[in-house]
Amino acid sequence: MxxxxxxxxxxxxxxxxxxxxxxxxxxxxxxxxxxxxxxxxxxxxxxxxxxxxxxxxxxxxxxxxxxEHDWQQIVKNLAAADGEAHHHLTIADFSPQQQSRMQRLLAYLLQVGNPGKKPSWDEVYPQLQHLGLDETMLLGVRSALKVPQDLDALIGDLDAEVAAIALPKAVSIAMMDHKVNRSEDLALTSLLNAIKASSAAE
Structure with a gap:
C-alpha cells in the first residue's frame, strides 16, 4: 500500500x-x-x-x-464564484433521514474496521470528535453501532451530497489504524461511485 x-x-x-x-x-x-x-x-x-x-x-x-474537461470546469466554476456568497451543504443541513444514513455509514466503517471485534466507544469517541461531528451525530453513530449495518442498504439511492460529505470522514475512520481492509475499501469506493454517478447524470 x-x-x-x-x-x-x-x-x-x-x-x-x-x-x-x-x-x-x-x-x-x-x-x-x-x-x-x-x-x-x-x-x-x-x-x-x-x-x-x-x-x-x-x-x-x-x-x-x-x-481535462473536469479541470477546466473547476477553474471556470471558481472564476464564476469570485465575489459571490454561496451556501455549502453541511451535516447541519441534513434532513433526519440523511443524518441517519450518515450515522449508519460511519458506524459501518467502524464495524468493519476490525472484524470480529466490537468497537469500543470509549476508544473511538475521541477520534470521532476530531472529525467535527456534533453530539447529536455522535449519539446516532453510537446507537447505530448496536446493530450490524449493511453496506448495500446504506449505499442504495444514497444522495450524492451526503456521499460527498461522508467520504472524507469515512476515509479518516478507515485510516484510524493506518491501514484499509477490503470491506473499508469497498465502502469508500461505493461512496466515491455514488458521487461520480451523480456528476455523470448532470
Whole structure:
C-alpha cells in the first residue's frame, strides 16, 4: 500500500528538515514533492509560520489523474464564484433521514474496521470528535453501532451530497489504524461511485 511506503519516507524527510540549515527552501521543495506523490503538480507561492503552525499558499496545476474537461470546469466554476456568497451543504443541513444514513455509514466503517471485534466507544469517541461531528451525530453513530449495518442498504439511492460529505470522514475512520481492509475499501469506493454517478447524470 502506498501509505506504507510514503509514511516512513515523510517521517525521514521531516527529521532531515528539522536539522536543515536551509529550512525554507527545503520545505518548499518537500511540500511540492509530497503533493507529487498524489499526482498533483503544485508550487509553493507563500510560506510563513505563526502560533506554532506553518501557513502555505499553493498554485496548483491540473493533477495527472484529472480529466481535462473536469479541470477546466473547476477553474471556470471558481472564476464564476469570485465575489459571490454561496451556501455549502453541511451535516447541519441534513434532513433526519440523511443524518441517519450518515450515522449508519460511519458506524459501518467502524464495524468493519476490525472484524470480529466490537468497537469500543470509549476508544473511538475521541477520534470521532476530531472529525467535527456534533453530539447529536455522535449519539446516532453510537446507537447505530448496536446493530450490524449493511453496506448495500446504506449505499442504495444514497444522495450524492451526503456521499460527498461522508467520504472524507469515512476515509479518516478507515485510516484510524493506518491501514484499509477490503470491506473499508469497498465502502469508500461505493461512496466515491455514488458521487461520480451523480456528476455523470448532470
Amino acid at each position: 502506498l501509505s506504507k511506503i510514503v509514511r516512513p519516507m515523510v517521517q525521514t524527510q521531516l527529521r532531515l528538515l528539522a536539522n536543515s540549515q536551509a529550512t525554507r527552501p527545503t520545505l518548499v521543495t518537500t511540500v511540492a514533492q509530497w503533493l507529487g506523490f498524489l499526482g498533483v503538480r503544485a508550487q509553493v507561492t507563500h510560506l510563513d509560520s505563526s502560533a506554532g503552525k506553518i501557513h502555505i499558499a499553493l498554485t496548483v496545476d491540473k493533477p495527472e489523474a484529472c480529466d
